[in-house]
Amino acid sequence: MITLKIKKSPKAKLPVYKSSGAAGADIFSLLDYPMKIEHGEISLIPTGISIEIPEGFEAQIRPRSGLALKYGITILNTPGTIDSDYRGEIKIILINLGKKPFTVENGMRIAQIMFTRVYKGEFIKVNELSITDRNDGGFGHTGK
Numbered sequence: 001m002i003t004l005k006i007k008k009s010p011k012a013k014l015p016v017y018k019s020s021g022a023a024g025a026d027i028f029s030l031l032d033y034p035m036k037i038e039h040g041e042i043s044l045i046p047t048g049i050s051i052e053i054p055e056g057f058e059a060q061i062r063p064r065s066g067l068a069l070k071y072g073i074t075i076l077n078t079p080g081t082i083d084s085d086y087r088g089e090i091k092i093i094l095i096n097l098g099k100k101p102f103t104v105e106n107g108m109r110i111a112q113i114m115f116t117r118v119y120k121g122e123f124i125k126v127n128e129l130s131i132t133d134r135n136d137g138g139f140g141h142t143g144k
Contacts, residue, residue, distance in 0.1 A: 002054055002057060002115055003054075004051050004052065004053065004054075004115075005051070005052040006049055006050070006051050006052075007049070007050045007051075007052075008048055008049045008050075009030060009048035009049075011030060011048065012028070012030045012047060012048025012049050013028040013030075013048075013107060014049070015027050015028075015049070015113055023112075023114055024062055024112030024113060024114045025112065025113050025114075026064070026109040026111075026112055027047050027049070027061070027090065027092065027109070027110060027111045027112065027113050028047060028107050028108065028109055028110065029045050029046070029047065029092075029104050029105070029106060029107065029108045029110050030046050030047050030048035030049075030106065030107075031045070031046070031104065031105070031106040032106070033106075034103050034104065034105050034106070035103065035104045036101050036102070036103045036104075037073070037094060037095075037096040037101065037102045037103070037104065038096060038101050039096055039097075039098060039099060039100065039101065040095075040096065040097075041095070041096055042076055042093060042094070042095045043093075043094050043095075043104070044091050044092070044093055044094075045091060045092045045093075045094055045104055045110055046089060046091050047089065047090045047091065047092065047110075048089065049089065049090055050087055050088060050089050050090065051082070051090065051113075052087065053082065053083070053084040053086075053115070054084060055084045055085075056084070056117060056118055057084055057115050057116065057117060057118060058081050058082060058083060058084065058115070058116055058118050059081070059082035059090075059113050059114070059115055060079040060080065060081060060082075060113070060114045060115075060116060061075060061078070061079060061080035061081075061082065061090070061092060061111050061112070061113055062075065062078055062079045062080075062111065062112045062113075062114060063075045063078055063111065063112070064109060064110065064111060064112060067110070071096075071098045071100075071102050072096060072097040072098025072099065072102075073094055073095070073096055073097070073098065073102050073110075074094070074095060074097060075092060075093060075094060075095070075111060076093040076094070076095045077093055079114075080092075080093065084118070090113075092110050092111045094110060094111075
């Protein structure tokens with residue numbers, strides 16, 4: 001477990017783990033009025049929270065499976081990454097892939113946040129890479 005400092009607007013809700021085994025904590029919308037997302041439309045939803053993530057970690061923003069299954073609501077850039085040096089408000093990019101308009105209400109659980117360690121790579125220029133069975137086979141190269 002890591003300790004996280006959270007700054008929040010007075011009406012914003014803190015993220016909540018909804019069960020003891022939950023990997024992600026639910027994040028809530030912070031809206032002055034309901035926001036309708038039409039089929040195919042993209043909306044940026046504020047949460048009213050900012051998080052200080054320790055160096056060596058990232059936050060990942062992921063969709064909620066219930067919203068995806070029931071309404072076709074998902075996150076456009078999933079998983080979204082929040083770097084440890086970002087201190088601004090977390091906003092969620094929702095897209096409606098469902099068949100009907102969807103209304104986001106204030107205080108609605110709209111995403112999940114997870115925290116993972118970050119390993120940075122050291123890039124070394126070489127002339128050749130090791131050979132594998134797949135080698136440079138592209139998408140779908142290994143079959144169905």
